[in-house]
Amino acid sequence: MKRLPHLKLKSRMILILGLMALVQTGFIGFFAVHSLQQSLDEQIGQRALDVAKTIAATPQVITAVEHRNSDYLQPLSLTLARETQARFVVIGDREGIRLAHPRPEKIGHSMSDDEGDDNAPALVEGQGYLSKAQGSMGWSMRGKAPIFSTETGAIIGLVSVGYHLDQVEQIIRRYRFTLIGVISASFLLSALIAVWFANHFKRAIFGLEPEQIARLFDEQKATLESVREGIIAINSDGLITTFNRTAVETLGLPEGIELSGRYIGDVLPDSSMLEVLRTGEPQYDEEVWRHGSSIIANRLPLKQGDTITGVVSSFRRKDELAMVSKKLTRIQQYADTLRSQSHEYSNKLHTIAGLIQIGATEEALALIGQESRSHQDLIRLLMDAVPDPILAGCLLGKYNRAREMGLRLSIDPESHMTEIPECLPREHLVSIIGNLIDNALEATWRQAGAGGEISLSMTDLGNDLIFEIEDQGPGISEEAQERIFDKGFSSKQNEGHGYGLHLVKSLLDSLGGTVTWEPVEPHGSRFIVYIPK
Secondary structure: OOOOOOOOHHHHHHHHHHHHHHHHHHHHHHHHHHHHHHHHHHHHHHHHHHHHHHHHOOHHHHHHHHOOOHHHHHHHHHHHHHHOOOOEEEEEEOOOEEEEOOOHHHOOOEHHHHOOOOOHHHHOOOOOEEEEEEEOOEEEEEEEEEEEOOOOOOEEEEEEEEEEOHHHHHHHHHHHHHHHHHHHHHHHHHHHHHHHHHHHHHHHOOOOOHHHHHHHHHHHHHHHHHOOOEEEEEEOOOEEEEEOHHHHHHOOOOOOOOOOOOEHHHHOOOOOHHHHHHHOOOEEEEEEEEOOEEEEEEEEEEEEOOEEEEEEEEEEEHHHHHHHHHHHHHHHHHHHHHHHHHHHHHHHHHHHHHHHHOOOHHHHHHHHHHHHHHHHHHHHHHHHHOOOHHHHHHHHHHHHHHHHOOOEEEEOOOOEOOOOOOOOOHHHHHHHHHHHHHHHHHHHHHHOOOOOEEEEEEEOOOOEEEEEEEOOOOOOOHHHHOOOOOOOOOOOOOOOOOOHHHHHHHHHHHHOOEEEEEEOOOOOEEEEEEEEO
8 A cells, every 4th residue: 555645744734723723613603503593592482472471461362262252362363473573373262272373274173282282381380481392383482371360360271472483593594604604714714824834833943844853853862872072952041951871971970860951050050051151152172170080171152143042062071082182192203203213314324325335434334333322322311211101202203303404402311200190191291392392493493503402401309390491592582572372472474383382381281380481691592391290
């Protein structure tokens, strides 16, 4: 069996609103017509009863009934029926025998034979009453009243006044047509409203169908759960609308906790998401502490036009980022070391090859020996003074980089750096020292050219790790002295500079360390780094 296509949102809304209009107006119309019919029946019946009581109390009628004067009552009943717009006026005696009737042939016959109802309430109990029955004149609403003798007060007869129900049916029929028109108009109006609302609603949901929204919601939920970063979103009231399992794990919240609909201040009392919601200013790479772990968080406001509708925050443990950064730092250091060594040894090999070709064998052997001794001395110094492989690798790479530039990186043989705390991030340490050495190399090369020297001294005595990097550069002008650690500031004209010293200052601030500088005679600068153990 071929599956029928799903109705689109607009068609569904037209159908639903139209059916609702049909049902509502149908029920209301049914009860309105029913109530109207009952009301009209009561009104007509009450009118019939009032006319019957009036005729029964007429002295001429009472006298004629006592004398069974049909000749007088017959034309009188016709006249009264015409004047009161009744269908019929029937007058009977104490036994219920007709004394007057619109059809003369019925006179003399019992009213109960074909009147369709019992006359006992009027003839026996002496009470006026209403009845809806089919008699000799068809269906009618009747009012019956007893006729009392003026002398004895006894019941001597009754008067039956009937009104046709055709008028009621006509009125009801007219109302039915009106009701059908109202139902049709309601359906049409509902369809128009459905079209307008569906168009407005679809614009709000970017023209998507409900099934597409449901599918996107499932995809979004799966995507959120697959992301390794914690994600939490709040609305304009500060209530949590979105979160993933990683967020619960990263924040150390109880497993299985339901966060949707809860106030962010109750879940995370010190969260800055409320501040972003209030100011609309994003926050990037903010470090916060949660249950003894450092977390790097980004918080962005959600906006519709100029209105802030919420905030979304993504975060991850710093140790995970540090692990990735550490791996990248090591790879970068190894790459720099290999590149510098490859370039340096390539130059040396070319030189040695040239000396051999011109027959300068002794000079070639001396150069080989000198190169071997130089590297052996450096490696021995690093093994003794800097047992940390990451820092040693960084210094070896910078040494080769200096030689590649025609400069000399001199490491103080009295240096000692063996007590580096385990908690000190090695990637921070090599970034600080590496950036300072790179700046010193560039400054020395610009001022002194090939043959310049950069000095490095290290000590871990006392409570701090102390590094001194001295260059032979042009020094720092008075104008630049207060801005050298500003982000983007550089004395170089070309782009891409001005971030090294700012990064050094930022990393030292996070470690609780400091960096100072002082001029060196005749020219140059000395940077001194203090990192608490």
